Amino acid sequence: MAENMNSDNTMIEMIKVSRTYKPNITALSDISFSIKTGEMFFLIGRSGAGKTTLLKLICNMEVPTKGLIEVAGHNINQLKGNDLAHLRQKIGVAYQDFKLLSDRTVAENIAISMEVSCKKPRAIKQQVRDLLDQLLLTDKHNTITSELSRGEQQRVALARAVANSPRLILVDEPTGNLDAATTKQVMDLLNRSKQSGATIVIATHDASIYQQSKHRVMELQNGAIHSLTKGA
Amino acid sequence: MNFWFAVFRQAGRNLRQTWTSQLMTFLTVSLSVLIFAFFYLIYTNMLGAGDRLSDDLRLIVYLEEEPGTEMKEQLRRKIENFDDVEEIIFISKAMAYERFAAQLGDDSDVLADMPEDFLPASIEVVPLQTLRGYNQIKLFSEYLASLPGTEKVQYGQEWVERFYYFTRLLTIVVLLSGTLLILTATFMVAYTIRLTIMGRRDELELLKLVGATNSYIRTPFLIEGILQGFMGSIIGLSALYGLFRWISLHFAGPGILNLFQFNFFSFQVTLIIVLGSISLCSLGSYSSIRKFLKI
Incomplete structure (x- = not known):
């Protein structure tokens, strides 16, 4: 799986993907685009445009009603069992609702993505400390996540997403609850992951993080592609 | 990890x-x-x-009268016809008297006035180890009781049952x-x-x-x-x-x-x-x- 991630130049391929919810609500309609390995890609659009649904389809949290989705050369909807698990270990996701374990500490929440990959405890501890330093959360190491502010929870969710050095990082609204200084810390962290070869897909409302960037931006409107910039 | x-x-x-x-x-x-x-x-x-306990199990067949040599052989054959047995011991009236006296020990003088043939002759049948089930023993005892000249068969029925x-x-x-x-x-x-x-x-x-x-x-x-x-x-x-x-x-x-x-x-x-x-x-x-x- 890791070999495929490195050797294939296309990380995400979507061809005529649609997603409909019962009774007859179209969340996405005929979406086709590709994202190259190592690219940073912005996904924008109003609330309800389909950004979160698109991210959920890429990480196989949901299945498309029709169309093909390939991640690292694998049709993600045909992967099952351990194959799917191993691919997911290479995908880091920071969810809009964070999905943090509210009765566990910050460190335990971040460590969970590395524990499933059976990494050594010492390496896990070191990585957790590094990430907390980078996200200005050093003093929150042993704090239960339910005691954190929304902005802090958001950064913990992001730290968990990048902790296992994934080859693909999906981030849903990473700066929604953050001030300008912290937003910069978060974007620096994502840029460092990109520099180390990761592909980053960011769904956001925050124009400040994509307007001045050279990366491609795809705008969704009512579940369809409205525009897709070429990037630098 | x-x-x-x-x-x-x-x-x-x-x-x-x-x-x-x-x-x-x-x-x-x-x-x-x-x-x-x-x-x-x-x-x-x-x-x-x-x-x-079943190692000590034996069926006592009390006879109406002392069997002769010929009859002993006949009874042995009849018993063995039912099943092979571990051992068949014929106890004459005199032997029964001696055993009883030995069991009484110091009190054996109570037998002084009794005739030596007042106890019945009997056969002690020790069944094989394989024939120790309750139903089998019951069948065997019924068979022994049906033999001619048999008065009674005892093997501690109540206890076994x-x-x-x-x-x-x-x-x-x-x-x-x-x-x-x-x-x-x-x-x-x-x-x-x-x-x-x-x-x-x-x-x-x-x-x-x-x-x-x-x-x-x-x-x-x-x-x-x-x-x-x-x-x-x-x-x-x-x-x-x-x-x-x-x-x-x-x-x-x-x-x-x-x-x-x-x-x-x-x-x-x-x-x-x-x-x-x-x-x-x-x-x-x-x-x-x-x-x-x-x-």
Whole structure:
């Protein structure tokens, strides 16, 4: 799986993907685009445009009603069992609702993505400390996540997403609850992951993080592609 | 991180998070093992006692009159026609008198006024070890009673019959307590694992999303079942051993326990009970995993 991630130049391929919810609500309609390995890609659009649904389809949290989705050369909807698990270990996701374990500490929440990959405890501890330093959360190491502010929870969710050095990082609204200084810390962290070869897909409302960037931006409107910039 | 280290740590977390229901299950399994093992111990010891007592089993056929040489041969042939026997001993009236006098010992003078032929002649038939079942002995005695010249057959019918029905009753009790063990071990463990799964639904969902394999998610629950079975059986058997030692110490001396020579389980039987308990609890755990942990 890791070999495929490195050797294939296309990380995400979507061809005529649609997603409909019962009774007859179209969340996405005929979406086709590709994202190259190592690219940073912005996904924008109003609330309800389909950004979160698109991210959920890429990480196989949901299945498309029709169309093909390939991640690292694998049709993600045909992967099952351990194959799917191993691919997911290479995908880091920071969810809009964070999905943090509210009765566990910050460190335990971040460590969970590395524990499933059976990494050594010492390496896990070191990585957790590094990430907390980078996200200005050093003093929150042993704090239960339910005691954190929304902005802090958001950064913990992001730290968990990048902790296992994934080859693909999906981030849903990473700066929604953050001030300008912290937003910069978060974007620096994502840029460092990109520099180390990761592909980053960011769904956001925050124009400040994509307007001045050279990366491609795809705008969704009512579940369809409205525009897709070429990037630098 | 080593896979086994990770799953054992997760199993430890499960036990800590749901320790009250885990404790209840653990006590129920222990108690079920204790009840089953208690009756099984009595049952095996009663069977052992029955075997030892049946070694002395002999049927006494009282005859109407002293048989001649010819008739002795005829009776021997007739007895052996029914089945092979261990031994056939003819007791004449005079021999019966001598035996009785010997049994009376110092009190044998009470026989002084009695004629030496007042006791009937008899045949002592020692059946083969293979012919020791209650029904077989009963059939054999009926056959012997039907032989011509036979007055009466005695073999301690009442005692044998009571012993037979007592062991039958014990068999039923052992089967019932075995069923109780099976039900509690499988259902209680299955129920506890189900509670744990329900309580950790969010975490299990997250584990799937971050790429945990099926075995990473499921193995801790299986370990939980194995631990319940192992600890439950060890505590149950230890309690029984304690009880056994206490009874042995307090009821030592000439009594019924000495007559039966009560023994505790052999190592092999202990191991089978422990493994049986582990298997049943694992089965309960596995059924919950299959039913409630869809990955």
